[in-house]
Amino acid sequence: MFDFGFSELFVIGLIALVVLGPERLPRVAKQAGQWMGKLQRYVADVKSDINRQMELEELRNLQKEVTDAARNVESSFKSTVDETKSELDSIAASFEGPASGESTSGGQPQTDWDKIYAVRRTRDRIQERRVEREKSLGIKRPKRRP
Structure with a gap:
């Protein structure tokens, strides 16, 4: 996140030692470490929630695409079945009914x-x-x- 080198951290530590003193510096460092840990956990939770929401949205889109494809296949299948059925009915009708001049x-x-x-x-x-x-x-x- 921030690009601190060893020398910058050393200078900050020295200034904190001078300002806070040797008695309060360990408590302040411990408290700062706890806050950093809480901040990192919070950021990780937010990232995981965002990732879950993105995956959920992707799954919804995928479900919609699959449902649309299934509807398209079903409608084409029904139209083919209806067309075949009408052709078979016309063939059956030609067998059942006489044509002109046949009988x-x-x-x-x-x-x-x-x-x-x-x-x-x-x-x-x-x-x-x-x-x-x-x-x-x-x-x-x-x-x-x-």
Whole structure:
């Protein structure tokens, strides 16, 4: 804190001996030492309190960041689940409901060929949706060789 050399301390001690005298100097030195110890303990307590408050604030900030990140992950997960669910519902609806020109009576295909073509059309629609989604996400697929 203060930069006192040995020579300065020696001069201060000599002046204190002359002013206070040999009887009172030990008591004054003892009292000064006690005050210095109390001051050092007080400063150390203040430093530790400040450090604890800073660490507590850092932990609060970290907790806030983790909570925000968890909310972001949860919302993206929910949106992905909702999107997938809607796609699966549309696929299920295409299987359940007849498309135009697929059947002539009661919503059910008349022959096995009608069923086969309905499945192929559904598979082609799924493939088209997959390709569109990959294009929107920027995913490039390798070209197939004929």
